[in-house]
Amino acid sequence: MMTIELNDISYAIDNRTIFQHVNGRLDGGCMIALTGPSGCGKTSLLNIASLLCKPSAGDVVVDGAGTSHWNDRKRRLFWKNKASFIYQDYGLIDDETVLYNLTFKRGFLQSKKTKMPRRLSDLLAETGMLNRVNETAAVLSGGEKQRIAIVRALWKRSAYIFADEPTASLDAANRKMVVDLLKSAVRKGACVVVSTHDLELANVCDQVIDLSQ
Incomplete structure (x- = not known):
C-alpha cells in the first residue's frame, strides 16, 4: 500500500522550535488534515511530508524507503511520478492560458x-x-483559480496530493466543490494531505494531525 510515514519529525527555524516529535501515517485512500493555530507549522509539515523541505530531526519514509539521504534527483522523481500540489496562491501563471497552466504545452489543441x-x-x-x-x-x-489548481492536480492521477489551505477564502459553493473533488480522488485510492484552518474540512477527513497538541 502507498504510505508516507512521519517518524518523530521535528522542525526548527533559526533555533526556534516550530514543532517536535510528530508521528503519523499517511495512507492511500485516506484524507489527512494537518490542523492547528496560525504559526504552528502546518504548511511546514505539509512541505516536509511532500519532501519539499527537510526536517530538523526525524525521517519521512515513502513507500517503505527512508528519505533522509535522498538526493535532489530522487526527490524530483517522487514529485514527477507520485505527487501533485495545490498551492494556497494557486500556483498559476497569470499571463498564460488556463489550458497552458494545465498542460504546460503551447498550442496544445491548435491542430x-x-x-x-x-x-x-x-x-x-x-x-x-x-x-x-x-x-x-x-x-x-x-x-x-482554485478549481483549475484542483483540476491540474487530479488530472495527473498522482498517488499523493498535497493541498495547502485548499478551501481558504472560498464561498460555500466553491468550498463544497473542492471538498467533493478531493474526496473523489481519495475514493480512487489517492492519499490527500491538507493543511487547513477549516474545521468543517478537517471533520470530513479520515485522520487529523493536530499541531496544537
Missing part, C-alpha cells in the same frame, strides 16, 4: 486533429471551467 483528453474535459466540465480554457489565468476569480 484540428488534436482533441482534449477525455479525463481533462470531464474534470473541467465538472468544475464549470470547460469554456474558460483559452482565457488567461489573470481574468479568473480566486475560486476559479
Whole structure:
C-alpha cells in the first residue's frame, strides 16, 4: 500500500522550535488534515511530508524507503511520478492560458486533429471551467483559480496530493466543490494531505494531525 510515514519529525527555524516529535501515517485512500493555530507549522509539515523541505530531526519514509539521504534527483522523481500540489496562491501563471497552466504545452489543441483528453474535459466540465480554457489565468476569480489548481492536480492521477489551505477564502459553493473533488480522488485510492484552518474540512477527513497538541 502507498504510505508516507512521519517518524518523530521535528522542525526548527533559526533555533526556534516550530514543532517536535510528530508521528503519523499517511495512507492511500485516506484524507489527512494537518490542523492547528496560525504559526504552528502546518504548511511546514505539509512541505516536509511532500519532501519539499527537510526536517530538523526525524525521517519521512515513502513507500517503505527512508528519505533522509535522498538526493535532489530522487526527490524530483517522487514529485514527477507520485505527487501533485495545490498551492494556497494557486500556483498559476497569470499571463498564460488556463489550458497552458494545465498542460504546460503551447498550442496544445491548435491542430484540428488534436482533441482534449477525455479525463481533462470531464474534470473541467465538472468544475464549470470547460469554456474558460483559452482565457488567461489573470481574468479568473480566486475560486476559479482554485478549481483549475484542483483540476491540474487530479488530472495527473498522482498517488499523493498535497493541498495547502485548499478551501481558504472560498464561498460555500466553491468550498463544497473542492471538498467533493478531493474526496473523489481519495475514493480512487489517492492519499490527500491538507493543511487547513477549516474545521468543517478537517471533520470530513479520515485522520487529523493536530499541531496544537
